[in-house]
Amino acid sequence: MADTKPLPSTVTVGLARTRLEVREFFREREALIFTFFFPIIFLGIFSAVFGNTDFDGVNAATYFTPGMIASGIFLSSFQSLAISIALERDEGLLKRLRGTPMPPQAYFIGKIGQVLITSILQIALLLAISGLLLGVDLPTEPDRWLNFVWIFILGTASGSVLGIAFSVVPKSGKAASAVITPVVLLLQFMSGVYFVYSSLPGWMRNVAAVFPLKWLAQGMRSVFLPDGFELTEPAKSWQLGTGAIVLSIWLVVGLLLAQRVFRWTRRDAG
Amino acid sequence: MENDNAVRVRGLVKRYPDKVAVDGVDLDIHRGEVFALLGPNGAGKTTTTEILEGYRRADDGEVSVLGTDPAQGDRSWRARLGIVLQTSRDEAESTVSELVNHYAGYYPNPRDPDEVIAAVGLEEKRKTRPRKLSGGQRRRLDVALGVVGNPELLFLDEPTTGFDPEARRQFWTLIEELRTEGTTILLTTHYLDEAEHLADRVGVIADGRMIEIGTPETLGGRGARTARVSWADADGPHELRTDQPTAEVAALMARFGGEVPELEVRRPSLEDIYLDLIGKANAAETAAVTMEAGAL
Numbered sequence: 001m002a003d004t005k006p007l008p009s010t011v012t013v014g015l016a017r018t019r020l021e022v023r024e025f026f027r028e029r030e031a032l033i034f035t036f037f038f039p040i041i042f043l044g045i046f047s048a049v050f051g052n053t054d055f056d057g058v059n060a061a062t063y064f065t066p067g068m069i070a071s072g073i074f075l076s077s078f079q080s081l082a083i084s085i086a087l088e089r090d091e092g093l094l095k096r097l098r099g100t101p102m103p104p105q106a107y108f109i110g111k112i113g114q115v116l117i118t119s120i121l122q123i124a125l126l127l128a129i130s131g132l133l134l135g136v137d138l139p140t141e142p143d144r145w146l147n148f149v150w151i152f153i154l155g156t157a158s159g160s161v162l163g164i165a166f167s168v169v170p171k172s173g174k175a176a177s178a179v180i181t182p183v184v185l186l187l188q189f190m191s192g193v194y195f196v197y198s199s200l201p202g203w204m205r206n207v208a209a210v211f212p213l214k215w216l217a218q219g220m221r222s223v224f225l226p227d228g229f230e231l232t233e234p235a236k237s238w239q240l241g242t243g244a245i246v247l248s249i250w251l252v253v254g255l256l257l258a259q260r261v262f263r264w265t266r267r268d269a270g
Numbered sequence: 271m272e273n274d275n276a277v278r279v280r281g282l283v284k285r286y287p288d289k290v291a292v293d294g295v296d297l298d299i300h301r302g303e304v305f306a307l308l309g310p311n312g313a314g315k316t317t318t319t320e321i322l323e324g325y326r327r328a329d330d331g332e333v334s335v336l337g338t339d340p341a342q343g344d345r346s347w348r349a350r351l352g353i354v355l356q357t358s359r360d361e362a363e364s365t366v367s368e369l370v371n372h373y374a375g376y377y378p379n380p381r382d383p384d385e386v387i388a389a390v391g392l393e394e395k396r397k398t399r400p401r402k403l404s405g406g407q408r409r410r411l412d413v414a415l416g417v418v419g420n421p422e423l424l425f426l427d428e429p430t431t432g433f434d435p436e437a438r439r440q441f442w443t444l445i446e447e448l449r450t451e452g453t454t455i456l457l458t459t460h461y462l463d464e465a466e467h468l469a470d471r472v473g474v475i476a477d478g479r480m481i482e483i484g485t486p487e488t489l490g491g492r493g494a495r496t497a498r499v500s501w502a503d504a505d506g507p508h509e510l511r512t513d514q515p516t517a518e519v520a521a522l523m524a525r526f527g528g529e530v531p532e533l534e535v536r537r538p539s540l541e542d543i544y545l546d547l548i549g550k551a552n553a554a555e556t557a558a559v560t561m562e563a564g565a566l
Contacts, residue, residue, distance in 0.1 A: 004378075023363065024363045101419070
């Protein structure tokens with residue numbers, strides 16, 4: 001028989017897929033604008049519109065930076081994965097990949113690796129613009145940054161697995177953006193990304209509290225707003241413990257759902 | 271050692287809720303041959319190949335591809351296959367060279383990506399992204415991605431649909447080169463001339479059944495090959511079917527004392543024979559299901 005060289009390892013192929021995914025992401029203009037630059041553009045607009053408005057002692061950019069970071073994490077993970085995977089399934093890319101010896105896990109390593117890299121770059125850019133151009137005082141205390149890290153990781157992880165699971169919802173690749181973008185937009189409005197959360201009606205806050213984005217945004221507010229701002233929250237507290245629990249539940253639910261519903265071929269493929 | 275057959279299928283059955291797509295197909299594909307699977311749309315070609323490729327599960331029957339049941343196929347089994355699907359999207363923002371190199375990284379023993387790009391004639395397009403390629407060039411990229419892993423068995427699903435005649439000829443040369451290197455190829459196509467040109471053997475599938483397997487020269491049996499000799503005289507055109515066309519022509523020559531008016535000797539093309547086979551299968555099917563009228 002021919003020589004029996006070993007198959008490339010899952011990690012090797014996973015890293016190769018990450019490189020490919022990151023390259024694809026930054027070369028595609030649409031994803032770049034609607035996922036990568038969207039929160040940055042919005043932060044710029046908000047700080048221009050509310051330039052003279054005082055938010056309990058901080059300027060608009062300071063007040064909206066945490067919401068935009070939360071939003072960025074959710075867009076980069078949930079929205080970007082749900083749309084791109086729906087398209088890749090509909091157009092047969094997933095089917096082709098399944099026909100190669102690529103380990104299935106490598107595909108997900110590539111997707112999640114791409115989410116991590118792009119969202120870290122996105123947040124770095126957002127913070128640089130906030131701090132240098134918009135006069136936001138970025139925190140210096142290590143425990144705040146420690147909170148930032150776990151909130152970021154939990155938010156990215158739950159957004160990613162939910163995005164993978166949600167990618168089966170659109171009936172076609174063409175419908176993917178139209179189905180997924182409004183869901184994300186609605187969640188953003190209800191979760192206090194674009195408004196002062198405590199000014200939203202109670203019923204809306206109750207609905208938002210079921211979903212991960214509200215907890216992601218609230219967690220990010222705890223990192224970036226000055227001490228004492230927890231009293232402006234409806235609960236008079238950052239509720240970081242509850243946030244951690246809700247995000248973890250979504251992570252587990254998303255993981256189980258993704259494993260159950262993910263498929264390499266279209267629904268009509270029998 | 272595995273046997274000489276790259277593919278061995280016995281009594282393959284696949285049922286869908288509304289119909290039986292594959293109804294007892296037997297098939298052997300020898301190592302190193304090009305086998306063309308022909309049949310009308312909906313005849314069971316795609317279902318059969320997708321079962322061989324491991325995309326679908328058989329409901330009944332035995333299937334062995336490179337000695338393995340595709341339903342149990344693991345990564346090392348997939349590493350020995352190359353699959354060129356009918357339609358598939360590429361990672362649209364990567365160049366030809368980036369894609370071929372990336373896919374090579376999935377396999378333990380890949381071909382040299384640059385050689386593969388040259389073999390499919392895309393050297394000039396190495397730095398081009400797929401969406402800037404013509405239809406024919408894209409298809410050649412599909413083939414490049416299918417063969418870069420150095421497969422023992424290559425599936426080609428309607429590889430030249432939408433090609434202009436020149437692109438098709440170039441593509442055929444590529445397939446012939448792969449065959450010369452010893453790759454076993456299962457080709458599905460709607461183009462009978464393509465099957466005639468490329469295939470060592472041809473299988474015709476209709477209504478989920480393999481109705482005939484043979485070389486392009488013998489398909490349909492000897493009767494189907496009967497030559498037709500036609501000519502014209504004062505009474506008008508004549509045609510006769512014969513196994514000895516040379517003798518007939520000699521006799522006509524003697525009768526006319528030289529040139530025979532409008533003389534033509536024809537043998538049916540593979541396409542004529544194929545249409546004949548499909549027509550017979552349809553007629554048999556119609557007869558068999560008259561009891562359940564409306565099923566068609």
